[in-house]
Amino acid sequence: MSHQVLARKWRPKQFNEVMGQSHIVDALTHALNTQRLHHAYLFTGTRGVGKTSLARLLAKAVNCEQGITTTPCEQCTSCIEISQGRFVDLIEVDAASRTKVEDTRELLDNVQYAPTRGRYKVYLIDEVHMLSGHSFNALLKTLEEPPSHVMFLLATTDPQKLPVTVLSRCLQFHLKNMPEMLINQHLASILSQEKIAFESEALPYIAQAAKGSMRDALSLLDQAISHGQGNVILDKVLAMLGCIDQQHTIALIQALAANSPEKLFEICQKIAELAADYQQVISDILHILTEIALLQTLPSATLRDETQRGVLLQLGECINKETVQLYYQIALLGNKDIAYAPSANTGFMMLMLRMLNFTPQSKSTQPSNVILKTTDQTSKNRASKLSAEKLGKIIQNPPKQQKPAVETLSPVAQDWETIINQIQLSGPLKILATHCIAKEITDSSIHLILETSQAPLLTERNKMRLNEALTTYFNKSLSLKIDITADEIASPATLLKQKIQLKNEQAHKNIEKDQNVQSILKEFNATIDINAIKAKE
Template structure:
């Protein structure tokens, strides 16, 4: 009969500090404390899921109860170490606070703390997700935690330390475990695949490490799934099919259409992706990731794949930064769009509408990016940009080439840019109440109405400048206080809203049923109570 299958996260759980991946700061402190035998009575391990909180706690439990003595290198072969590894140690009391929130449960467990350990050196209480305890349970724990017997150690783990009372925090040594890096997770995945003698493609493991998002356990769960899907092999093709990812070549092709400012090809290519059943939300995330890779390629001259280097050599960093910001905001808006395809299309059309013509920071002369056609896709993949098509009328070119924002020359263009950059908070309110003055020698001068002078402070002005520099890196911003004679964006929006409100109020008053009710009950409708319905 074959051995029972054990998931990778449990099979390759570290048993010593030497096997532990990452968390060097916590590991160093604990190792030094164990080797010096200077042990605190309470330890709190915090961090997101799958970063090693309970794993470190169990290694620490073995280190202080190992039959060879207290040290940072437990033998792993004595009866105590084996029992702890198997979860069978009678002196290691593990408690899931999420299912034992009541004070009675806590009192029943802690009332035995006064008694000596059954067979080990210390009695250890390992409480996972300790923030889930009730207030009464915390009070019961605090009483024991404040003056514990010498033979008791508390190991607490939580993903949300902010919910813990400060009285508990002050009585524990706190270790904040960091998310694991991509390289740390990838290295462990390769080690496991080699140990299991399974075949894999390193780019596929890299994708899994990325989806782990700093959590080793999440990455190992996905690796388990990938191994089952691929019948013992892990390939990029299988990862793509399993997770609904868009092929890397498709993202490259789409980005080239975008940077060529070929609006028609962009739309047709998105339609092709949609017809093939691709996940367009993932495609937008992959596009954001590609913008990041291109940006790094422009700054760090390391060896990168030829397609990314070609993009980096022919794209202004102004476009790159504003496209990245729009793709991130577009990802947030996908759930609100009428459909995934519409959300994706509108995000890319927004990028096309706010591209720049600044070429000063492009390393080489900008040229039309060539689109590869090594896989069957729609006809749009081989089309040239609209501006180069023979027979294209000036009006058609104008439609496909939206106004650029590199030369702000009037209030309308300033309002268009400010709305695209998505300011927030005080910066948004201030920007809406400004008027364009001038834009010369890379200096943007705005006029602000004196009544909004209280909004103008260093913090708000810095936020506005940082957003503007995503498109104009060397920009200088000047905001003058003055009495304004023209309408600002805020005033236009208020006026439009008031006109809309007046319209719906009049429509409501003209309604036959409303007029009949007024006549029947000899009443009058309070006009100010008529408001537009706001969805929350």
């Protein structure tokens, strides 16, 4: 027997073999069981998700010689002929190649005649949105008064191009894109049944490249098998897709988290040697950042590749949420910019440097140690890993800003404003802290007084987060007490406001005194807009 491509060979032959579309399968099997069939079905969804497969399955289910069934027998002539695409009462049309009204008329000419062999005369029109306006009108006439022995199965990737008059006469089913996890599992199961040896690490890359289409996934799997001379091998798959091993991508993010330019440069060089498709690499980075952010928010979330969970969770601990978002944004823009770079290589290097230099350092307790652990675990997973010697280098040169986390500082020696500046707060926490004055700072406690105007910010959550930030900074547990006062207090925020006001007033005076300004005012009969004058910071 000649070689049959996997996508064709593994096309679902029964409803229970249809992957990832249980909402539709349930509805169709119910309709078949109760024999309440509609005369026109519309299957929508992106390419390769199984629209025509499902339509053919339905055609088989209504025409099986054993009776209308949810499990076509696969034995009778009708079933076999439908499977082989030569059943006389299943009329398949690719609307993309037959758009003219004459074609549609010719097609519908025989509608009124009873089916030759089957129970239903089934018209399967693929890419139905390609029909011309006149063709739709011809079709509509039949849809309005269909003979009872006719069933229309329409399929399209673009239902919005269908006239509403046609849409309203069809029962519409939208097929979902296949989740990568499901594609991954399906590929593994097919390979096992085909008795083809495979490296399971290779499958997630194929699943990702298929972008939700099972047909594309199976075509890629076919290619991968021929690249691997009968087997599915990770390196061959990576080369075929222009990807790099995800371990390199993770190592890049680890190097960023460890603030290590040496490490980052080393990995970039390695990626350059692999001659990878840089846009693919950036898209990998985006995927990984998304999963890190997802785990930071919802630790129980399902991942594309569960074996990465440990590594990603740890990365999520040593890069703060804001930085992950920033990395993502930079990578997203970098993906667009790389086309304008003198070479993809320079574009990518610049992107990495931007991520390294334009993001605040993570404020977690002991980032370097976490990185060490992470990488250790990674190296257990796969062979080509960072050497312990190089890791040592990262640990020996921890980023300067993270020093306080290692030593234990005493709060007593510092005033509140200095403390705020050191711990680098942002958002509501910063506003909260800068509107406080310190009433008492001891070695184990901090007692603050907050301006009443900012009292709404004093939520339990904000107080807890501020306490955490202080605990992290001083590397010891501190009790934090915050009282509210209606009195005017000299908080850092108030002092700053006064300072700016003073500067602005000085600037007004300087401008008013200026001879040139005076002559301009006179010449043009102008006035000065005091509010527009701001002192330079």
